[in-house]
Amino acid sequence: MRAASFAEKLLRAVLGKQRAAAAIGDLVEIGCSKGIAWFWLSVSGCLIRTLWRPFLGVVVVMYSTSWALRIFIRAGASIYTSHLPGSAWMPYMTALCGLGALMCGAGFYAAICYGFSDRFTQFAAIFSGLNAAVVFAWWVPGVLPVVAVLFLVSLAFYFSRPDGRSALLIAVSASTATMFTYFSLALALGSYQNPLMHGKPMGDAELRQHPVLMWLGFLMWVVAAVVNAATCSYMHNRTKQRSARVHMLR
Amino acid sequence: MDYLKPPIDKPALYAYIVVLMKKPASLGEFEQIVLLAILRLRDCAYGVSIRAEIAERTDREVAPGALYTTLDRMEEKYLVRSWMGEATSERGGRPKRYYAVTKAGRAALVNAHKAYQSLLEGLDFIGGAHASSIIC
Numbered sequence: 282m283r284a285a286s287f288a289e290k291l292l293r294a295v296l297g298k299q300r301a302a303a304a305i306g307d308l309v310e311i312g313c314s315k316g317i318a319w320f321w322l323s324v325s326g327c328l329i330r331t332l333w334r335p336f337l338g339v340v341v342v343m344y345s346t347s348w349a350l351r352i353f354i355r356a357g358a359s360i361y362t363s364h365l366p367g368s369a370w371m372p373y374m375t376a377l378c379g380l381g382a383l384m385c386g387a388g389f390y391a392a393i394c395y396g397f398s399d400r401f402t403q404f405a406a407i408f409s410g411l412n413a414a415v416v417f418a419w420w421v422p423g424v425l426p427v428v429a430v431l432f433l434v435s436l437a438f439y440f441s442r443p444d445g446r447s448a449l450l451i452a453v454s455a456s457t458a459t460m461f462t463y464f465s466l467a468l469a470l471g472s473y474q475n476p477l478m479h480g481k482p483m484g485d486a487e488l489r490q491h492p493v494l495m496w497l498g499f500l501m502w503v504v505a506a507v508v509n510a511a512t513c514s515y516m517h518n519r520t521k522q523r524s525a526r527v528h529m530l531r
Numbered sequence: 532m533d534y535l536k537p538p539i540d541k542p543a544l545y546a547y548i549v550v551l552m553k554k555p556a557s558l559g560e561f562e563q564i565v566l567l568a569i570l571r572l573r574d575c576a577y578g579v580s581i582r583a584e585i586a587e588r589t590d591r592e593v594a595p596g597a598l599y600t601t602l603d604r605m606e607e608k609y610l611v612r613s614w615m616g617e618a619t620s621e622r623g624g625r626p627k628r629y630y631a632v633t634k635a636g637r638a639a640l641v642n643a644h645k646a647y648q649s650l651l652e653g654l655d656f657i658g659g660a661h662a663s664s665i666i667c
Contacts, residue, residue: 306625307578326596
C-alpha cells in the first residue's frame with residue numbers, strides 16, 4: 282500500500298490527480314495477482330509513455346534552435362554586410378533570425394508532441410519557411426514581396442479561425458517568454474562575465490581560462506529551451522481547454 | 532448508479548464538437564480494438580475491464596501504460612469521454628475512471644469498418660477459394 286501511495290505521487294506529477302488515482306487503482310486491482318515487480322514495471326511504463334515526447338521535444342528544441350540560429354545568423358550577416366550601413370540592417374535581421382530560430386525549435390517540439398496536423402506546428406513551419414526564404418534568398422527579385430504576401434495571407438487565414446488564433450497566441454507567448462528568459466539570463470551572465478574579463482572580448486583561450494562561463498552559457502541555453510517547450514505545452518493545453526469551453530457555451 | 536452517468540454538460544459539448552467535425556478521424560489498429568472493447572463493455576468500461584476484455588477477445592496482453600496513453604489520446608480527440616466512478620477497497624480506496632465512446636468515436640469506427648469492408652470486397656479469403664493462394 283505504501284508502494285502504491287508513492288507511485289500515485291509520482292504519476293500525479295505527470296497525469297494529474299484524478300487520472301493518477303484511477304491508474305494506480307487499476308494497477309492495484311490487477312497487481313494483487315501479478316506481484317510487486319509487475320506493478321512497478323507498469324508504473325514505469327506509464328511514466329515513460331507519458332514523458333518520452335516532452336523529453337525528446339526539449340532536446341530537439343535545444344539542438345534545432347541552435348542549429349537554425351547558427352545558419353540563419355551566418356546567412357543573415359551577408360545582408361547587412363553587403364547593404365551598408367550595417368547598423369541600420371543588423372537589429373532587424375538579428376531579430377528576424379532569432380524569431381525564425383525560435384519558431385523552428387518550437388515547431389519541432391510541436392511536431393513531436395502534437396503531430397503535423399496541429400495548427401501551431403503548421404504555423405511554426407510556415408513562419409520558419411518564410412523566414413528562411415528571406416534570409417537565404419533576399420536578393421532574388423520578387424522574393425520579398427511574395428514572402429510578404431504569403432505571410433499576410435497566412436496571418437489572415439489564422440486570424441479567421443478559432444484554432445488559428447490559438448496557434449498565433451501560442452506562437453506569441455512562446456516567443457515572448459523565451460526571448461525574455463534568454464535576455465534576462467544573458468544580462469545576468471554579462472554582469473558576471475564583464476568584471477571577470479574586464480570588458481575584454483572572449484575567445485577560446487578565455488573560455489579555457491574560465492570554463493564556468495561556458496557551462497553557464499550552456500545552462501542559459503537549456504533554460505531557454507525548457508521555457509520555450511514549457512510555454513508551448515502550457516499554452517497548447519490552455520487554448521484547447523478554452524476552445525472546448527467556448528464550444529460548450531455557444 | 533449515478534456514478535455511471537457522465538457529467539450533464541459533457542454530452543452537449545461532444546455533440547457540438549461532432550457537428551464541427553468535417554470527417555471522422557482515422558484510427559489506428561489498437562485504437563479500434565480499445566473503442567470496440569469499450570462499446571462491448573457498455574456502462575462498465577474502465578481500465579481493468581477494458582484490458583481484460585481485450586485479453587479475452589484477442590489473446591493480447593496490453594501494457595497498462597499503452598492503454599492509458601491511447602485512452603488519453605482518444606479523449607483529446609473527443610473519440611471517448613470519461614468520468615470518475617466509485618472507490619472500492621480492492622483498489623485501495625481509489626476511484627475508477629469510466630469510459631464511453633462518443634458519436635465521433637462511433638463515426639470513426641464505422642469509417643474504419645467501411646474501409647476494411649471495401650478492401651475485403653471480392654477477396655473472400657476466409658475459407659474461400661482465394662484462401663490457399665493468400666496463405667501461400
